[in-house]
Amino acid sequence: MEVSTLELNARDIQLELEWFRQVLDTRIKLYFNNESTHSSIFDITPPDFSNSESNYGKLVSHYPMSFSERVILIMALIPHVRPNMFDILYTKNENFNRGFTEFGGINGKYHGGMLPTGETVNFILSGENLSSRFQLRYLFEDDHYFHLHNILHLEPLEKGQGEPKLSNVLNISEEYLSLLTTGKPYKPDYSTNFPAKLITTKLEWKDLILNDNVREEIDEILTWIKHGNTLMEEWGLNAKIKRGFRAMFYGPPGTGKTLTACLIGKTLGLDVYRIDLSMVVSKYIGETEKNLANVFDQAENKNWILFFDEADALFGKRTSTNSSNDRHANQEVAFLLQKIEDFNGVVILASNLKGNLDEAFSRRFQSMIYFPLPALEQRLSLWKNAFNGNLNLHSSVDLYRIAESHELAGGAIINVLRHCALRAVQRQNHEIHLRDIESGIRKEQRKEGKA
Ligand SMILES: Nc1ncnc2c1ncn2[C@@H]1O[C@H](COP(=O)(O)OP(=O)(O)OP(=O)(O)O)[C@@H](O)[C@H]1O
Ligand SMILES: [Mg+2]
Incomplete structure (x- = not known):
């Protein structure tokens, strides 16, 4: 049986999550100088998706994504697919009786778990390494494919000024969320944010x-x-x-x-x-x-x-x-x-x-x-096309003569068709009379102020 895109995505994202859990664990252990099987997070090899058929795997192989880029992608997905995974970052800093600044992350309004911020990304990928922190900035620049291809962005939860960019939330676009999970191509709806x-x-x-x-x-x-x-x-x-x-x-x-x-x-x-x-x-x-x-x-x-x-x-x-x-x-x-x-x-x-x-x-x-008003020849075709369906033209109707005597655009002809069809259905038959067409035309002419 053929496996659906959704199943394939689920399988690969599961693998990626398992990999990311090890990365996260290792970063925390290393940060607190606890014993760890790996001496660097970069030693933990991500799953091989080179032959994957899932949208997730194909996206990763397409660019191809680096270790860091994969960490960022899965982190952007986690609030949507495994929201409790960041809970460990709620650990309290006993010295100050509050969370760790360096973990970043913020609470959503309704979302129960932590929303990762640029700071969270930095903690996981760079720890306290400053040059690595600086390099990370590039991944969120406007000319990186994350931004160019509308995959994910760092966005402020609310409009605020003067906050460091890394305190913005890591946000995957609706489009990619849909593609990487259900596999359905995303067709955005009209809204004020999207006036198309x-x-x-x-x-x-x-x-x-x-x-x-x-x-x-x-x-x-x-x-x-x-x-x-x-x-x-x-x-x-x-x-x-x-x-x-x-x-x-x-x-x-x-x-x-x-x-x-x-x-x-x-x-x-x-x-x-x-x-x-x-x-x-x-x-x-x-x-x-x-x-x-x-x-x-x-x-x-x-x-x-x-x-x-x-x-x-x-x-x-x-x-x-x-x-x-x-x-x-x-x-x-x-x-x-x-x-x-x-x-x-x-x-x-x-x-x-x-x-x-x-x-x-x-x-x-x-x-x-x-786009001019149609000439006679085109008007005739428009009339013929309009009335070629399940409607019968009464023998009194001569479409050539109608096309010849009225300069109407295609849109107006379609309106006449609607008018005639309504008349016919009122009479409970499929027959169109000349007077239906003529009254329809008069209506159109009135609209155009020509009557
Ligand atoms: N050139 C044409 N060929 C075939 N059908 C046409 C043509 N022009 C108009 N129609 C019919 O009229 C309808 C309305 O046309 P359309 O919406 O494309 O006009 P428009 O030029 O965009 O008008 P407007 O300037 O008002 O937006 C079409 O959906 C089609 O059914
Ligand atoms: Mg138009």
Whole structure:
């Protein structure tokens, strides 16, 4: 029987915990000059995961992780998988009738056991050795893969200032916690800390109706996603062009901008995350930058496509600086543009604005794609696709004539379909009459102020 990822993870983490227990025991014995089988913690060989099939083992072998890095990883996991393992560090320092400062660790609000801090890591890995303590700092720097790949961080439990960095708590990311335990890839939910939402579509590439110009431009994005790495690395273009790909989709509502972004992701097996900029920019909460940075960090490691919707919110805010709100919004916009420019993956912005994009914007984008209202030929396909399901068109309906006489976008046509289907179900049949379609169209025209 095939062993599940979860079982494999459990098996390897169990082995790692047993190893870590010996490391911890030995450190304590050595620190208090008690008798110990090992003269250094580094003599205790960690389990060999070179042929492991677990996510845990594969992660360890991938980098490959050093002794110290493995100690840190398992320590970050312990509060989640074996919370009592650090209890021994609650030992009292009899001289002062309190815990040992050098053990670090803090109590959570609700968590029963000790939450390890950077100081705890230092105690275990360095004891009182200062040069080793200094070297340890590197493992928590921003350019270490722990941080770059969003595996774990040292984070303050609460916002405090002036505390030494090593008093921050060792925190594994939700993403890796999930991967290393249940084995389920983690898909973050929308929240204030994570202002992005996974978007998907049930439609397929063949359902997308675009004119040839737009299609050609979209093909360029697909080609970049497929071959960008080869171009940058093997063809050596990385010295000459910026990483990543930035596209702007603009045009009237309902012309397929969001759908196209979804389908690019679906076709290439990449997740598409939508960030609603009107939400992000209008709420001048100081946290916005941190939250956006969070999205970019996660996206970069996972090949997500970032889809910034309602990008108009960006353009308006850049000129007037009357109030402090405006200034703040301006700062946020500048920050966001910088992030977009530095991002290594694909970013798509969508907006309804036509023209008037200042040059500062346009030169940042590799492609500016205008999604026009569909021409007759495309409208006909949209109407045909919309009504090809379990609905019967009454013989009075001539879709060509309808497509010809009304300039509607795909989104509006889908709304007409919904309207007609509701009518049909009220009549308890599947038949669509010309008057259903016509009243649906009038409704759409009223919405657009054209009636
Ligand atoms: N070009 C198209 N091809 C096929 N279907 C389309 C097209 N345009 C729109 N549709 C249909 O209309 C729906 C809405 O379109 P979509 O959300 O992609 O429009 P949009 O351009 O993002 O609009 P908005 O500017 O309002 O965000 C789609 O889910 C799809 O069913
Ligand atoms: Mg849209």
